[in-house]
Amino acid sequence: METVVYAARLKDHELLKKSSSGGAFRSLSDVFLERGDAVVCAVYDYDSHSAGFKMILTKEERDEAIGSKYMQSIPGTIYKDSLKWLKDNPEKKMLFVGMGCQAAGFRKFIDMSGLSERVTVCDIICHGSPSPKIWRDYAGIIEKKHGKIEYLTFKDKRRGWNKPLSLVVAGGKEVSIQSYKLLFTSNCIMRPACHRCPYARIERSTDITIGDYWHIEKKLPDFYDPMGNSLVLIHSEKGKSLFDAAKSKMEIMESNKEDCWQKNLEKPTPCSSQRTDFWKDYEKNGISSVVKNYGSRTLMQKIKHKIKKFLR
Ligand SMILES: Cc1cc2nc3c(=O)[nH]c(=O)nc-3n(C[C@H](O)[C@H](O)[C@H](O)COP(=O)(O)OP(=O)(O)OC[C@H]3O[C@@H](n4cnc5c(N)ncnc54)[C@H](O)[C@@H]3O)c2cc1C
Structure with a gap:
């Protein structure tokens, strides 16, 4: 389907303050966690000072994933663990959240395993991942x-x-x-590959994309909130049904591809x-x-x- 664009942010102002953008991640992940499904995303580890992918089953664990970590996150054993969990829980579903390259890799892996029907893939708009x-x-x-x-x-x-x-x-x-x-x-x-990133575009092969709605104060001044605004790009029916299930916790406004423009939706960040x-x-x-x-x-x-x- 043609990509559909929304501005969105959490209705709860305290939770909005804690999120990096408009808190889209929290409301999308709530849908999965409230149904007893799994969320796979990057969490910061204060001992190793690194960000790594983790499978999350509760809101308490999910809260540890809130916040942008400006470093490349490590997949570790998440592919193997996710596959095992999907096989062990044949009635359950999974939401994967990661940067464009990570989401593309995970989608390919899940497609090959034949379990993609049960997995929704969400990617994050990315300036580039630092070393x-x-x-x-x-x-x-x-x-x-x-x-x-x-x-x-x-x-x-x-x-x-x-x-x-x-x-x-x-x-x-x-x-x-x-x-x-x-x-x-x-x-x-940043990793050299980030400067040649093929995912720095609006149309993507994920189900849904989230990021900051930069310049919203000029494009949607009546909607803008100084405490944070998410940009949501919906690319598939699966992405649409997730957003529909999540939107009761958010203020939302339909937008368009021109108004939501930012550099990393057009091309990768140039190398210094x-x-x-x-x-x-x-x-x-x-x-x-x-x-x-x-x-x-x-x-x-x-x-x-x-x-x-x-x-x-
Ligand atoms: C390195 C980096 C560069 C970014 N560049 C841009 C940009 O150019 N333009 C733009 O619009 N948005 C960019 N973002 C995205 C933005 O900062 C927010 O992370 C995103 O909008 C989600 O915000 P939220 O309020 O919905 O989520 P929050 O509630 O803050 O949750 C953060 C989500 O991001 C995930 N996450 C955080 N750090 C990483 C990481 N290192 N690797 C993988 N997943 C991670 C968490 O697991 C969680 O799912 C970038 C984020 C990162 C980490």
């Missing part, structure tokens, strides 16, 4: 200086969804991780011209050096940022 090693090293520096990281968020909404803060709680106090966020947005630390220098610096001098050299705004970027802020 997990760079994040682990960065987390290591924080823990050395401040103590154990007990909480991590790349999208704290206290200043609103448009101006998220990135921080950790380490040794009992909040520590900014803005310099890591700048490494991410420098486009130096500084990427090679970045990795040479990292290999020679380590994480502290690249944080110092690439984890802050240049004078020109600071001026541009101030102008943007003023215009907003």
Whole structure:
């Protein structure tokens, strides 16, 4: 079917605040969990400082998956585990949620196993997945200086969804991780394949796609909420029936492919011209050096940022 576009966000404002965008993931996953079905998605592990795929059967476990993790997540044994669970529970269904490449891989695997009727695949719009090693090293520096990281968020909404803060709680106090966020947005630390991503488009082979509805304040000003707005792209009948079942918990508004445009729905993020220098610096001098050299705004970027802020 032709892709259908919606703006959506959770009606519950407290839950909306905790989600990265408009909380579409929470309401889609609720549909599966409330029926006793499974959700497969990425969860952050505070011991290994990595994000890995996990099979989730309760809302408590699901709450641990809330929040964007700006690092490539690891599939581990999730393919094998999912297949076993589907075979052991022939009457149950599964929702897979992951980045475009992960969703495409999972869909292919499930198609080959002949169980795809029972699996709904949801992918997330993606700027690119950063190297997990760079994040682990960065987390290591924080823990050395401040103590154990007990909480991590790349999208704290206290200043609103448009101006998220990135921080950790380490040794009992909040520590900014803005310099890591700048490494991410420098486009130096993503996997090389991300710069050739074939999934950076509106039409996809998944059932449903979720992301941020960027520029919504201009395109749908009456609908916009400063606490977060999801973009939902529905690609199949399965995606449509999931969205229909989930929408009672959300405010929704139909939109279109033009209004919801953002860069990563048209093409992959380009590689930085500084990427090679970045990795040479990292290999020679380590994480502290690249944080110092690439984890802050240049004078020109600071001026541009101030102008943007003023215009907003
Ligand atoms: C690396 C990265 C880049 C992104 N780039 C864009 C972008 O360019 N444009 C855009 O519109 N949106 C982007 N997003 C998506 C956006 O930030 C939200 O994650 C998405 O809209 C879901 O928000 P939510 O409020 O529905 O979910 P939440 O309730 O916050 O739940 C987050 C969901 O994302 C999953 N997730 C988080 N981190 C990862 C990860 N590393 N790997 C796999 N799954 C993960 C969780 O398992 C969960 O399913 C990106 C997300 C990530 C992690």
